Amino acid sequence: MQLVGIEMLNIFGGSAYLDVDQLxxxxxxxxxxxxNLLMKEKSVALPYEDPVSLGVNAAKPIIDVLSDNEKDRIEMLITCTESSFDFGKSMSSYMHDYLKLNRNCRLFEIKSACYSGTTGLQMGINFVLSQVSPGAKALVIATDISRFLVAEGGGVLSEGWSFAEPSSGAGAAAMLVSDRPHIFQVDVGANGYYGFEVMDTCRPVADSExxxxxxxxxxxLDCLEQSFSEYQKRVPGANYLESFSYLAFHTPFGGxxxxxxxxxxRKMLKAKADVVEADFEERVFPGLIYCQRVGNIMGATTALSLASTIENAVFDTPKRIGCFSYGSGCCSEFFSGVVTIEGQERMQRFGISNKLKQRYQLSMDEYDALIEESTNVRFGTRTVKLDTEFIGGARKSSNMPRLFLKEIKEYHRLYEWV
Amino acid sequence: MEKGNIFLVVKDVISEVLPDVDSETVTIDKNLKSLGANSIDRTEIVMLSMERLGLKLPLVSFGGVENIEEMIDVLVNNT
Incomplete structure (x- = not known):
């Protein structure tokens, strides 16, 4: 059978964070x-960070370890987002440029709320499985930010603002999908998907929710049950407890x-409270560790939870991880794959946890100033030069080269490596 | 099942999920938020109530429910 899955996976959790309890x-x-909502920290996008800079910063360490030949086999760059700043132009075009990829490459963007990263991953998987271009790779970059501009008026928007603000983060996940699934070997055909029309959460206006x-x-919850039931239909004998050593969920917040x-x-196994609690600690908690530090990064959150599981769980033998992705509106999917100790070691080379530690901690005053400052880059901004001195500590907090937004000139975004 | 009996089932579930709430204060017109229930608690109350009543409705049927009585109305309409 054709092997397929994630060859490399990296997370970029931004340059600054906020303590959620303080907020x-x-x-x-x-x-x-x-x-019991289990929230700790959230990454916050600085005015000179946007979905492109976050996405490039997630993908660059992957690109840097590829040979020129391998890099040239990236034939699709899929951006998965709900935070784009242009209705027409795909952000993949910017990322393709700053990552210096081969021009014989499909560049496009996918929108499907928090399900977008999984949509992109599945498209990459299907591209590899189709074998229309043997040996080709797809680079899937899920990237999202939440800017909480002070919305005028009250009602629904204000209400949305209050519940979403503590949980919404900023960050990106980059996944290189190929026929060399070193990190996560996908169980081909083991997919349960489920979607229907519902008006739960959305972004009907620019820059807010x-x-x-x-x-x-x-x-x-409806989608989790239904997509898992569909998965079971396609994978005879699948069992919620026994088939998966770990579970990685799309995580709006831990609770x-x-x-x-x-x-x-309770539904699948009639489990008692103490069994449920112990099972949560063992099978789910490893995936929650990074999510509690970055917050909900929408389309990238399922990949964030998967990365957290791969880095923090135990893989003495190959283990199967069950993944659940949900995007408001809505569509969802339960899928699975296998991780080995070699995969874990490869992932750890990116030092995701250390990079999260190097983020700059914002004070509440700085956070409030940041919300004000972000009005300079609101949706539709035509021309602006970013203030590089603003919360300058965040630009110096890491020794990793990072891409930041420098200027918007006649709507064109220009970035710089720092 | 009658509305009054369903309320008794729901009231029991509320005491179980929110052990600090004095059950005397749980009246049908109350809003679960005002009793200190967060979104997870509120969903838990809906699910456990359905389980006790042997009902299997899509959870989104309870979207927009403002107080205990409206939640019970959804349950009554489906028993």
Missing amino acids: ASHRGLDKTRFD AGDSDLSLLSY MIKGAHRTMM
Whole structure:
């Protein structure tokens, strides 16, 4: 059978972060039972960071270890996002340029809320499986930011703002998909997908979000059960407990996946509370570690949870990971793949955890100033030069070369390596 | 099942999910948020109530529900 999956996977969790507990206090949010939402930190996009710079910073370490020949076999660059700054031009074109890829390459962008990264991954997998260009690779970059510009008026938007702000992060995941699945060997055909029309959360205006968090949670849970049931139909004998050593969930916030996992354990296995708790710690928690530090990075979150699982779980023998992706609106998918100790070692070379540690911690005053400053790069900005002195500490916090937005000139974005 | 009986089932579930809430204060017009339930707790209350009543409805049927009575109405309409 044709091998396919993720050859390399890297995460870029931004340059600055905020303590979520401080934010909740600062905003005066109701903190009753806040702890069981399991939120810790979230990455925040600086005004000179955008989905392109984040995506390039996630992909660059992958590109740097490829030989010229291997690099030239990247024949698709798929950007997966809900944060684009142009309705027509694909952000893949910018990334293709800054990553210096072969021009015989398909460049396009996918939108499907938080399901976009999985959509891109599946498209890459199918491209490799089709064998229309044997040996070709697809570079899938899921990248999202949330800018919380102060919305005028009240109602739905303000409400959306208050629930989404503590959980929404900024970051990107880059996945090189090929016939050499060193990191994650996909179980071909083991996919349960499920979608329907629902108005849960959305981005009906530029630079902000709106929605109903309760409805989104309910829809997420319906989709988890239904997509897993479909997976079971296609993989006879699949069992929620025994088939997967680990589970990587799209993680809007930790408490949500804890609730989702509990529901599945109860529905599928009639498990008691203590069994559910122990199973969460063993099979789900490794995937939560990075998610608790970066926050919800929308289209990239499932990959973030997968990366966290691969780096933090135990792979003394090859282990199967079950992955669940959900995007509002909605569409969802349950799929799986196998990870080995060699894959874990390869992933660890990117030093994701250290890079997260090197991020700059924002004070609340800096965060408030950042929201104000971000109005300079709101959707539709025609011309602006970014202030490189603004929260300058964040630009110096890492020894890794990073791409930052330098200028917007007649809508054209210009970046610089720092 | 009658609305009153369903309320008793729901009330029991609320005490289980929110052990700190005095059950005397749980009246049908109350909003679960005002009892201190976060979004996870609210979903848990809906799911456990369905389980006790032997119902299997899509969870999104409960979207837009504002208080305990509206949640019970969804349950009543499907028993």
